[in-house]
Each structure stands twice: as structure tokens, then as C-alpha cells.
Amino acid sequence: MTTKIRCAWCEKDDLYRDYHDNEWGKPVYDDPSLFEFLILETFQAGLSWYTVLAKRENFRKAFDNFDLKKVSEYNESKIEELLQNEGIIRNKLKVRATVTNAQAFIKIQEEFGSFSKYIWNFVNGKPIDNKPKTLKxxxxxxxxxxxxxxxxxxxxxxxxxxxxxYAHMQATGMVNDHVEDCFTRV
Known part of the structure; x- marks a missing residue:
């Protein structure tokens, strides 16, 4: 049996390995997934991705499966409910930013036809392949x-x-930062 060589950052446990093997760096073009990743990345600010990833299912439940329209309409009562939810990261500024970001996301969809068209335009519609030798x-x-x-x-x-x-770009495959000997490159 051969062992898969992966990017070293994901070897903590099966949750991380599964995320690395099946999601990280794979191009995402649908707005619902791009919105979910954007919100999760904003909650990561100042924390580890693992902390967010471990709470991902709780985030999905708490934020109505990242239903953009519903999140954009959250009121003070819903925000207070989220701030009491021990299953998510209960940072008041980040919870409020989620509502603001949902509203701004919708405005981009209206202007560009989709958030995907907007965001992928920054890389001319195709992933950048950095081909890093190591994580450094x-x-x-x-x-x-x-x-x-x-x-x-x-x-x-x-x-x-x-x-x-940049973390959002990596997560959604706008950039491929899998290291040179990672099996995902083969």
C-alpha cells in the first residue's frame, strides 16, 4: 500500500485530510459555495482554519445553510441568537459582518450577473498555478x-x-498552492 503524499498542513487528522483531498484548491464557480467559503474565511480571520472547519456544520445550521437571501435579511433578534450559539465562533463583529457581506454579495450579483463572474475576473477566469515546492x-x-x-x-x-x-482564493481554487509532491498534482 502506498501512502499518499499531501501538503503538510493537512496531516492533523481525517477532517483536515478530507478537506484537502476533496475541496481545497478545486475550482468553485457556483455562488452559494463561494458565499459559504467567503463567510467561513471571514470567521477565520485571526484564528486557524482548522477551528472554522471543525465548526463548519454548526455554521451551516446556524446560518440557514448559507442561504444568501435569508442571511442578508437577518435582524437584531437573529444576530443575538447567533451570538448565543456555542457551536460557532461568537464574535459580534464577524456575525454582523456576515449580514453586511451577504447584502454586498447580492449587489455584486446584480451588477455582474453572479459573484462568480466578478471574483473569477481577477484571475481571467482560470486558476493560477503557483507550483510551490514547499509550504514556505x-x-x-x-x-x-x-x-x-x-x-x-x-x-x-x-x-x-x-x-x-488569498485564503479564499486557495480554498476556491482560484489559485493552486498544493506543493509540488502532493498527490493532487499528479
Whole structure:
């Protein structure tokens, strides 16, 4: 039996390995998934991705399976309910930002036809393949994540700094940062 060689960051446990093997770095073009990843990445700000990933199912339940329209209409009562939910990250600014970001996401859909068209335009519609040799070769930000962050902030989004947006690019396959010897590259 041969052992799969993976990016070293995912070897913590099966949850991480499964995410790495089946989701991370695979191109995502549908708006519902892009919205989910965007919200999860904003909750990650200042925390580890593992913390968010371990609570992902709780986030899905708490945020109505990331139903964009429902989230965009959350009122103070729903926000307070979320802040009491021990299954998610209960950061008041991030919970409020989720509602704001859902509203801004809808405005982008209206302007561009879809969020996917908007976001993928930053990479000319196709993934960037960085081909890093090791994790040390993977950047935390790039000029593209800087540009996305700046534009999203201008459009009213919160918690979308360049590092968050680069992580979003990685998660949604806009950039392929699987290391050179990772089995996903074969």
C-alpha cells in the first residue's frame, strides 16, 4: 500500500485530510459555495482554519445553510441568537459582518450577473498555478488578493483583508498552492 503524499498542513487528522483531498484548491464557480467559503474565511480571520472547519456544520445550521437571501435579511433578534450559539465562533463583529457581506454579495450579483463572474475576473477566469515546492513557498497575500480585498472593501464588505482573500482564493481554487509532491498534482 502506498501512502499518499499531501501538503503538510493537512496531516492533523481525517477532517483536515478530507478537506484537502476533496475541496481545497478545486475550482468553485457556483455562488452559494463561494458565499459559504467567503463567510467561513471571514470567521477565520485571526484564528486557524482548522477551528472554522471543525465548526463548519454548526455554521451551516446556524446560518440557514448559507442561504444568501435569508442571511442578508437577518435582524437584531437573529444576530443575538447567533451570538448565543456555542457551536460557532461568537464574535459580534464577524456575525454582523456576515449580514453586511451577504447584502454586498447580492449587489455584486446584480451588477455582474453572479459573484462568480466578478471574483473569477481577477484571475481571467482560470486558476493560477503557483507550483510551490514547499509550504514556505506559499505566500500569505499577492497583488491579486490585495486588489480583491481593496475592491470588496470599497463595496462595503467587512473582514476581507488581503490574507483572508488569498485564503479564499486557495480554498476556491482560484489559485493552486498544493506543493509540488502532493498527490493532487499528479
Amino acid at each position: 513557498d506559499v505566500p500569505a497575500t499577492t497583488s491579486i488578493s490585495d486588489a480583491i480585498s481593496k475592491d470588496l472593501k470599497k463595496r462595503g464588505f467587512k473582514f476581507v483583508g488581503s490574507t483572508v482573500m
